[in-house]
Every structure is written in C-alpha cells, then in structure tokens.
Amino acid sequence: MSEQALAPVSSGNSPKFSGGPTTSGASKTRSSKWIANQRKLAPWLFLAPGVVMFLVYVIAPIGQSLWISLYEWDGIGVKTFISIANYIELIDDEAFYTALYNNVLWLVLYMLAVPAGLLIAIFLNQTVTGIRIYKSLFFFPFVISQIVVGLIFSWFYAPNFGLFTKLLEFMGMEGIAILADERFVTYGIIVAGLWPQIAYCMILYLTGLNNVSPDQIEAARLDGAKGWKMLWYVIIPQLRPATFIAVVVTIIGALRSFDLVSIMTSGGPYGSSRVLSYYMYEQALSEYGFRMGYGAAIAVVLFAIMMVFITLFIVRMLKDEREGY
Template identity: 65%
Template sequence: MNNQNTSTLRVNRPNNKSNVVHQRIPKVFIPWIFMAPALILFSIYVLYPIVESFILSFYSWDGLGEKIWVGFDNYIQLFDSETFWTALTNNIIWMVLFMLAPPIGLGIALFLNQQVAGIRLVKALFFFPFVISQVVIGLVFSWFYDPNLGLLNSILDLFGFHTIALLSSEEYVTYGIIAAGLWPQIAYCMILYLTGLNSLNPEQIEAARLDRAKGIKMLRYIILPQLSPATFIAVVVTVIGALRSFDLVATMTAGGPWGSSTVLAYMMYEESIFNYRMGYGAAVAVVLFLIMAVYITYFLIRMLRSEQ
C-alpha cells in the first residue's frame, strides 16, 4: 500500500523544470528569442548588403583588383551623367503610370467578387499573368510589338493606322515596356483587393443598405475604408516594383535604343557587370535605395496618422 502511494505521488508530482526555465528568462526576451533566426537571416541577406553598398559607393573598384578610396567622386560623376537623369526620368514615368494598377485591380476585383457560374475560371484567367515569369512576359510582349509579325501592328493596320516599331522608338519604347509591366501588376493588385473584399464587415454593409447607400456612396464610405490595408500594400508594392524595374528592360530592349529606355536598376547592373565599375554601380544602388526609403517612410507615416 505504501509503495502504491509512493508511486502515485511520484506520478502526480508536478514537473517544475519548464516553470523554472520560464522564470529564469524574462518575458521581455521571449519574443526576441523566437524572432532571432529571422533577424539573423535578415541581417545577413538584407542589412549587410545594404551597408556594403553604401561603403563600396565611396571606392573605385573593378571587382578584381584593389579598392581605391575616391570619396564622393562616384556621386559627382553620377549626377553629371546624362544617362542617370534619363534613367531617373524613366523611373518617375514608371512610378506615375504604375499607379494605374491599384484602381484597375480594384475595379477587376469588384467585378469578380460575385457568385455566378464560371467565375472561378474567370478569376484564374485574370490571376494567370501574376504567376508568369517577368522574362516570359518580356518575350511575349516583344513578339506582340514586333514590327513585321506582331499582333499590335496587325491591329493598327486593320483600323487604318500607321504601323510602328515600338521597341525601336526612343519616344515610345518606355511606355511599351510599362504596358508589359502593368499586366502582371494589375493581377497582383486584383488579388489583394479580392482578399480584402472577402473579409469585409457584413454588418456595416447591411447597415449602409438600410440607410439606402449604394453604388459610389457604398464604395466610397463603406468598402474603401475597410480596404485601406489592401490599398496600402498595393501602393507600396507597386511603387517598389516601378522603382526596381529591371527584368522587362533587360529582356525587351537592354536599355535601348541608345539608352532611352534604361532605368536605375538596369544602369546599376550595366555599370557594375559590363563596365566593371562596381563603386559607381553601388552609388546608383544607394540613390535608388534612398528614393525607395524616403517614399515608403513618407507613405507609412501618412498611413499611421490616418489610422490614428
């Protein structure tokens, strides 16, 4: 009987090891312990390259030999370069026209957010551009713009317009590439807004209907405020996509004709890889990073103030 009681006591005795460990570690450090692996990877693959790019931008280096300290010479040459201002202008055009993606994506999402037969197939067709590689999109649009066999010139010819070699035109080439980039970007914004529409508060919508709100008023005062998180993500990602545009430029024109379609990301790549000017390319990267950082910080501050 005593043995049974002893064994029962041993079985029911609480295990205080986890409690002791928990008491030894302050609660403040517990979240940091869980975040440590992600923070380490983020520091290695994001923060460290950013710091290295800033440091490298003050050196002249061909990627193989010895680094030579030149101070701000890379930045002085950069701001005196006509190619830099062309690339910066093209990036601004990218940013302005890419802002069409969120409203168009919202319109498509509103159209697709209904329960009718075959709507899933239609959603899949609209979603399709987002899963395609940027290189494939560049090739497809290069064929579409082909002056001899392209579908674009066939359509222009059908309606009696003059055909155009779009990717060979200094005046229109940037707009042709932006049109190719908008195709998947609109699909991405559409996905964000579809997700947001599926999580709307039905009570607010029902209350608005009782107050006879519909159409534009329903969209402006009830739906859009609830879609503000999706709008924030859509705008930030769209701006970042416009500023770091590289794949389509490299695939469709390689910055041509005569550098008229180059952007900052492609200029950085071209100067670093082809011209062996790593420090100069790093200076371009720093300028591009600062533009992104300033814009995103400004937008974050505005978003936080509006939520408060």
C-alpha cells in the same frame, strides 16, 4: 522544492518550469537563472535567427554598397578611394537622369494597377456559374514569370509581324516599332508590367471584398446609398488594408522594374528605356560594365528613393498599430 522561493517566478509563469526535485545542485542554479530571465530572453531567442539574417543579408550589404560607392574598383583589380567622385559624376551623367526620369514614370503609371485591379475585382465579385474559372483566368498573368511576360510583349510589339503592328495597320495607321522608338519605349514596357500587376492588385482586392461586412452595405442601402457613393464611402474605406498592401507592392514593383527592361530592350534604344536598377546592373555587372563603385553609387541613390517610401510605410503602419487596426 525549496529553490522555488529563490526563483522570482513572474506572475502567470507556469510552475512546471521551476525545476524538479531530482535536478542536481549545479544545474539548479543554471536553470534558476534561466527561469529568472526567460521571459526577457525568449523573445530575443525567437527573434535571433531573423535578426541575424537581417543583419547579414540586408544591413551589411547596405553598408557595403555605401562603402564601395566611395571607391573606383573593377571587381578584380585594386580598389582606389575616390571619396564622393562617383556621386559627382552621377550629377553630370545624362544617362542617370534618363534612368531617374523613367523610374518616376514607372512609379506614376504603375499606380494605375491599383484602381484597375479594384475595378476588375468588383466586376468579378459576383456569383455566376463558373466565376472561379474567370477569377483564375484573370489572375493568370501574375502566375507567368516576368521574363515570359517580357517575351510575349516583345513579340506583341515586334515590327513587321507583331500583333500590335497588325492592329495599327488594320485601323489604317502605320505600324510603330514601340521598342525601337525612344518616345514610346518606356510606356510600352510599363504596359507590359501593368498586365501582371493589375492581376496582383485584383487578387488582393478580391480577398478584401470577401471581408466587406454585409451589414454595413445593408445599412447603407437603407440610407439610400448606391453606385459611386456606395463605392466611395462604404466599400473603399473597408478595403483600406487591401489598398495599403496593393500600393506597397505596386511601388516596390515599379522600383524594381528590372526584368522587363532587361528582356525587352536591354535599356535601349541607346539607353532611353533604362531605369536605375538596370543602369546599376549595366555599370557594375554587365559585359561592358564592372565599375563597381559607380554601380554602387547608383544603388545608393535607388536605396535613398526607396527609403522615402519605406519610411512612410513604417510610420503609417506604426500609427495604425497604435490605433488598433
């Protein structure tokens, strides 16, 4: 056990790691090096799979997108370097601005899912017989695939036979083909997207409400708080972690609003419901597309927008962690 002296075992390290008496000389030095550094190495070893995945599947593609966006390339032919010509074209592309505007609309209106989810969560946060069934029913839209949601709403909006048209007619108005009208189409799709998103926010708040401390509510009651004041000053501050997650998933959901656009309108009529992610797909990968460089340039813009939010979240999270939330 003389080598134990050689191994600068850091405090708190269990002695069982310091080699046994039967180990041979060569392996003794190896194991002692390992012992010397294992505190430093272990985290990296545990992180390694994640870091490798992150590098290969996240960082490298970002770099590739940036790289491809400087080229003109149809995916199979010759790549031609055109420097920032794709970005210059974007600046002069009406379709791009339509998509950008729709993305902003999505971001703003999708946020309604957060208060709506909170409202439903508070409504469902009571003890009545069978409340679990109601809760699961309210959560149901989120369980359905986005594609199915899109199909359901396409039928709902369908001119002539759709439920929405029938409703309007019942109220004495003329039916509107929401998905064929450039004025309403994006709103129509956002409503379809809100349906499952509200359910998602609701479930986040329901779990959050379980953790609201009853003592504080009790104390607030004694101080005479009720109704809105109770909600605003006592409940909502305690739901902060839930709100944070709800906002994050809603923003991400809004920015990747691809499936609903694709299934409900394919970006139409004449491109008026496109969002950036769908425009990128159209330019780079769809039947009439295969402009990889231009698609990549759109992707880079979308990434830049996301980066703003991601940075905000990360700063916020770091701050919270330092403050010990």
